[in-house]
Amino acid sequence: MVTVKLNDFNLEQIADSGQCFRMNKISDNEYFLIAFGKCLKISALSKDEFAFDCSKKDFDTIWKDYFDLDTDYSLYKNSVDKNDIFLQEAIKYGYGIRILRQELWETTISFIISQRKSIPAIKSAIESLSASFGSPIYYKDEVFYAFPTPKQLAISSLEELSKHGLGYRDKYIHQLSNNVSSGEFDLDKAKNLNYDDAFKFLTSIYGIGTKIANCIALFSLHKIEAFPIDVWIKRILEDEYNNNFDISRYDGYAGILQQYMFYYARSREYSKIQKNK
């Protein structure tokens, strides 16, 4: 067990921020996460104190990096335009959001699944794939399943894959799994590229366009200049900024602010305000 004090860190906000799909609430103040072939339980002891149920070694070598704990998010928040009421509200509402550094393969497949799907539907498709093709993880007398590797996914036929709620995306996943598994396509090359080259590299993949490439760049490669525009962000840019949002003000890290926008836009608080307008 590792207990740490953390600022700008909130489990619920991270779990519900739409960047990860296997972090879930299990009780009041407790969240459960599967990543890197491991299970992790995290408890909020107070607003700024957290218990990670793992070894000190795993915390230092995996989870500290995963949750981007060495970054001071107050610097980003303080840079926000004081006159930008929407963004000020958004950073206040989602104060504890972190941009995760997730595994490249899992993030790539997860966001291919995500297109034109709701977050609950994405989650259930990922759980279904993991339970059917992933390796078991034994944790406190229970069994969970890791996200399947390229080889594990490549074994299954297109027909088998299509049983997991993937819809028309099954063929994208089938092709990429086979190309990566055979060594024909080296996805890990993306890790050594700058944002522009990583974007070109990712959009060359069948089934990955502008938005998904930006999500992978932001949520796995940690290219925080990436600014994914989905239906929610598109609405915000129209409704709140009259399609005139000055992204250049946040040159180099706009993706982080995008995430506060996304989280706030989907909240009940924001929809209440919209109704009263």
Added chain:
DNA sequence: TGCCAGGCTTCAC
């Protein structure tokens, strides 16, 4: 029950 979801490919122009 119908509508919408962290969009993409394809094809016409």
Added chain:
DNA sequence: GTGAAGCATGGC
């Protein structure tokens, strides 16, 4: 290069 059609399926 831009714009529109078509897309599979689950969750609310």
